[in-house]
Structure formats: structure tokens, C-alpha cells
Amino acid sequence: MTISDKTRKFLWAKSGNRCAICKTELITGTDASEEFNVGEECHIISSKKNGPRHLPNLQDYNNYENLLLLCRNHHKEIDELVDTYSEEILRYMKVNHENWVRTAIANAIQDDKAKKPKFLMRITSGKELLNVISEAHGYNTDYDELRDRDEAEYIGGIIQTFIDFGDICGMVQAYDKVQMSYDLQQLLDELEDNGYYVFGERDPNAILPHISGTDKWVVATLIIRKKENPEIYKVNL
Structure with a gap:
């Protein structure tokens, strides 16, 4: 074998x-x-x-x-x-x-994040979220200030679940990916019920000089914000 x-x-x-x-x-x-x-x-x-x-x-x-x-x-x-x-x-x-x-990837992402502002679209479906995190080499994550330990454990667990799903996505079959999309949808719905939105994007051409000056890497950005956060702009498309 x-x-x-x-x-x-x-x-x-x-x-x-x-x-x-x-x-x-x-x-x-x-x-x-x-x-x-x-x-x-x-x-x-x-x-x-x-x-x-x-x-x-x-x-x-x-x-x-x-x-x-x-x-x-x-x-x-x-x-x-x-x-x-x-x-x-x-x-x-x-x-x-x-x-x-x-x-090294996380540090490079943070350096890049400090240089320029980002406008991210809200992620509303499990399939969309899976497409963002699938087989990413690195993750750029952020969240609002936390009120207590219970909230820290909750948000920390959600972020870790997103990363775990992204890491294993390339090792599973199509059937499992459908189930993963469904599970992620349940998490998004739960977050919204608890007063949070998820924003993100996928950058397939991130250059991370901490590892190589020329290599390009897939980086997934995931941001969890409370609904009342003033940084959130509502745009009627």
C-alpha cells in the first residue's frame, strides 16, 4: 500500500x-x-x-x-x-x-492585516463557508471583545471547529463534504441566533515572506462580529 x-x-x-x-x-x-x-x-x-x-x-x-x-x-x-x-x-x-x-503564516497575515483595511462580505451558508476554509494553508481570525469565560469558550470552540473542518476537507470524499456543509450551516444559524455574524474571504495568492518570498498560499480570513458592532455596514444590493 x-x-x-x-x-x-x-x-x-x-x-x-x-x-x-x-x-x-x-x-x-x-x-x-x-x-x-x-x-x-x-x-x-x-x-x-x-x-x-x-x-x-x-x-x-x-x-x-x-x-x-x-x-x-x-x-x-x-x-x-x-x-x-x-x-x-x-x-x-x-x-x-x-x-x-x-x-509563520499567522504572523505574516497579521503584518499584512495591519497595512490595509479590509471589507469582507458576510457568510450566510455552510457551503459558502466550506469553500472559504477548504484546505487553507493558514487562517486569519478575529472576533469582538468577549464578556466572560463562557463567551470565550463558545467563540473559541466555533473558530477551532471552522479551522478543523478546513484542515480535513481535502482528505474526505464528496459525500462527507456535503455533510460538513450542513454542519457548518447549523453553526452559522446558531451563531446568528446568539447574536453574531460571520464574515470572511479566501485569498488563494497570499505571499507570505516569513516562509518564502515567492511562494503563494491559500489563506482563509474569518471574522466573527456581534450584530450591534458599528463596523458592520448594511448595503442594499
Whole structure:
């Protein structure tokens, strides 16, 4: 069994086209004809009996949790120095690297946000919301001042749910996406009943210099505002 296209896409997106150890770009070049790929999808636990860190009877050796994106040099290094690069160390490196990618994107978004004002359309359907968040590389989120801990937990949970749906969207089938759209619609309706509107947009060409000066990334902006917020403009189209 090989690594699925969905798993491979998810791994590269979460890793930001960077080696988890040295952070070097893995696909370089100014255009498709000059692209050079030095990245390799590495197994934390090998499926081979005599392979690095092998464990028998693992249900799926090619799942996302068992894969780490590295350059060729560091792939060779972790597989030769198995005492240094244990399973626990590699799993920590995977999580740490993907957090670094997300933080770098978030910081770049905040820098860009500070430079120019944004006018966002209100999102009123689950399908529309799913289209905004689907497989985004980064998320720009904002919300009004919170009154108490209960409101903080509620709004925080909603935002995290939106991000989780966006992250897994590329790994599910069409049937599941329809169900996700329905679930998101229920959340939008619930938010409106509780006095909130959701605004957002999808930018498929965001340039994030914290990761690369030339790469373009999909960034989803999601803003939750209270209905009475004076920043909201009602336009009769």
C-alpha cells in the first residue's frame, strides 16, 4: 500500500514546503520547467522488518501521523542514526515544525492585516463557508471583545471547529463534504441566533515572506462580529 494523494497533499501543505529539520525549501525554481524537488516523505516507523524504528502489526504505515517531510540529506540521517532520532523525537519534531509553519503564516497575515483595511462580505451558508476554509494553508481570525469565560469558550470552540473542518476537507470524499456543509450551516444559524455574524474571504495568492518570498498560499480570513458592532455596514444590493 502506498501513500495516498490526499495524505501526501496534506503533509506538504502542513509542512509548508520545508524540511522539518533544516527548514530549507524542498521545491525550488521560478517556473514549472525549472522546478527541483529535494523533498522526501519519510516514515517515522518503517513498515520493513529491518527498517528504522520498525514496529510490527501497525495498522497503517502510510497514514499522515506516521509521515515526516524532510530533505534528502536529513531523511538519510534519521534512518541511519536511529538511536538519536527515536520515534518520540521525530513525532515531537513533526508537531513542532507544523506549529512553526502555522505561526509563520499567522504572523505574516497579521503584518499584512495591519497595512490595509479590509471589507469582507458576510457568510450566510455552510457551503459558502466550506469553500472559504477548504484546505487553507493558514487562517486569519478575529472576533469582538468577549464578556466572560463562557463567551470565550463558545467563540473559541466555533473558530477551532471552522479551522478543523478546513484542515480535513481535502482528505474526505464528496459525500462527507456535503455533510460538513450542513454542519457548518447549523453553526452559522446558531451563531446568528446568539447574536453574531460571520464574515470572511479566501485569498488563494497570499505571499507570505516569513516562509518564502515567492511562494503563494491559500489563506482563509474569518471574522466573527456581534450584530450591534458599528463596523458592520448594511448595503442594499
